[in-house]
Amino acid sequence: MKAQVLTTILLALGMPIVGSTQYRYDCVPGKPQPVFSVPAGQDMESVAVAPNGDVITVDMYSGTVYRIGPNGRSKVIAKLFPAGKYPNLQALGLLLGDDGSIYVLANTWDPATHGVWQVYLDGRVRLVAAIPIQGFLNGQPTSGFLNAQTFDSQGNRYVTDSTLGAIWKISRKGKVELWIQSNLLIWATDPTGPFGAAGIAYRDDTLYVVNVDTGAGTLPNLRGSDYPVVSIPIERDGNAGWVHTDVVGDIRAADGIAFDDQGNKYVVDFGGEPAWGSWALPYAGPARLLRFDKYWNNETVIAEAGLCNSSKVAIRGNTAYVTNLYVTGVDPFGFAGCLPEVVPNIVKVDLCANH
DSSP: OHHHHHHHHHHHTTOOOOOOGGGOSSOOTTOOEEEEEOOTTOOEEEEEEOTTSOEEEEETTTOEEEEEOTTSOEEEEEESSOTTSOTTOEEEEEEEOTTSOEEEEEEOOOTTTOEEEEEOTTSOEEEEEEOOSEEEETTEEEEOOEEEEEEOTTSOEEEEETTTTEEEEEOTTOOEEEEEEOGGGSOSSSTTSSOOEEEEEEETTEEEEEEOOOOTTTSTTOOOOSOSEEEEEBOTTSOBOOOEEEEOSSOSOEEEEEEOTTSOEEEEEOOOOBOOSTTOOSSOOOOEEEEEOTTSOSOEEEEOTTOOSEEEEEEETTEEEEEEOOOSSBOTTSBBOOOTTSOSEEEEEEOGGGO
16 A cells, blocks of 8 residues: 555656566565576586576586576586596686676696686587696695686686685786785685685776685684685776775675675675584585675675575576585585585575665
8 A cells, every 4th residue: 555655646746666676575585496406416606697587507527508597497508528528627607798608617727728618509618718727825836726707897807716815817818817816815724725715706996806714624613714805906007906805794604796786795605614523514504695785884694594505696686696515415625515405506586685
């Protein structure tokens, strides 16, 4: 009734009525709904959403790229490599270009194929940029681990390297350079540990990067680093500006980050319990989807139940798509599997809780 009265008043005043999801009363905020059930033996770490609502994802281990329609039906678009060519393959960092191009990061640790790949809808794939498989961390040779990627407004590509605590830059012409390496991007609790810089997002000439550091191997239930989200301005000359902490918040293991159209920031808190030691829980959690306003204030838990070992997030309109990982057993990096009732899949979360 109140909504009808408001509409009548607006029409009488000659004011336009703009449709918005903020007036939806059928929304169940923060309740993840399944989008895609992962085939047995596969894991999807990253996700992207096309303008028409199709969801794109890639299996980490086989490099199989899927396209899931709004009806939930999936189709294999392509495979990065022949089966068995790279037994240790880690395919992550799926990204859609403005023109609809699909890009995937392939960790093969083969200098000829380790880097950014483009996937075409007709099944073709091509190497866009080979990225060095090794760098230096604290003066020691260290193998890299490509995690996520984004574009700036000029079309330059930025790729996070979790083990090197670094960001690679690939220019529009294909030049590859180690753009920045920082202590704020490494695994803080143990500088030789596995994961630092992970998800990355661009907005207003600034890169925002999340640090996975969970404090694993030190004490159980220890919250992560004091810099789960950092920002790096892109200077006019294209170089990296000063790296600084953007938000701490109640974040245990930040892995993914994305913006909505209003500039609100969404962070996926992996939250996994390390499976090392007798104190480890037999399941992982709690994973959460967190929201911050454009000033990194007003932290809100958007979703928790139904998320487990959650990794990356993609936003299209008022819907967030989140990936869940490692549902049975223990994952390759030592984190516990998820509760049996949590299906390993991509879920979508209506963001009406923010309106």
